[in-house]
Amino acid sequence: MNYPKTFQELIECFEQFPGVGPKTAERYAFYAIKENKITEIENLIKTLSDSLNLIHECSICGMITDQDICDICSDESRSNQLMLVEDCKSIIAYEKTKAFKGRYHILKSLISPTNGIGPEDIGLEKVIDRIRKNNITEVIIAFPANLEGELTSLYIKKVLSKENVKVYQIGYGLPVEASIEYADEITLIKSLESKKEM
Ligand SMILES: [Zn+2]
Incomplete structure (x- = not known):
């Protein structure tokens, strides 16, 4: 039976x-x-x-929240640095280090030719909007060190070169293909300290 x-x-x-x-x-x-x-x-x-x-996505940064706007976006003491990440788990990982005092933005997706996701699908227009409206002076790209992360970083660098903003990429002490969420705190802090201007 x-x-x-x-x-x-x-x-x-x-x-x-x-x-x-x-x-x-x-x-x-x-x-x-x-x-x-x-x-x-x-x-x-x-x-x-x-x-x-x-629970829904914060309308500004894409982080999950049970408020209108998430705690990080509502915090006025945050700096004008904007870290671009792949997902919520990356934000939590960097927040745990307490080494980053700026703001975050989760892209809709990373560029992935194999999955048919092109540059127009990543939601970069929202990032540009935030840069212009919120006086963002510095963008730090913190994607995983894989092909999709690299492709997306290069594309973003190209588009943001027309904006009045410095663009950095985190230094990778991260193992290739490893997600940011699995990196230990020391590695994440070092990845920020060794960020390179693109
Ligand atoms: Zn938010």
């Missing part, structure tokens, strides 16, 4: 999570229906529902 339909659907829900295979999904599903876990699971359902309702 098979599992009841509802239970099978529960397994399939878990299977959609990254890194969760069929066996793990089955284990999670059994865990979720244990009687002594009811409070825990109800809390999970509530938190999940709140997250879906409240």
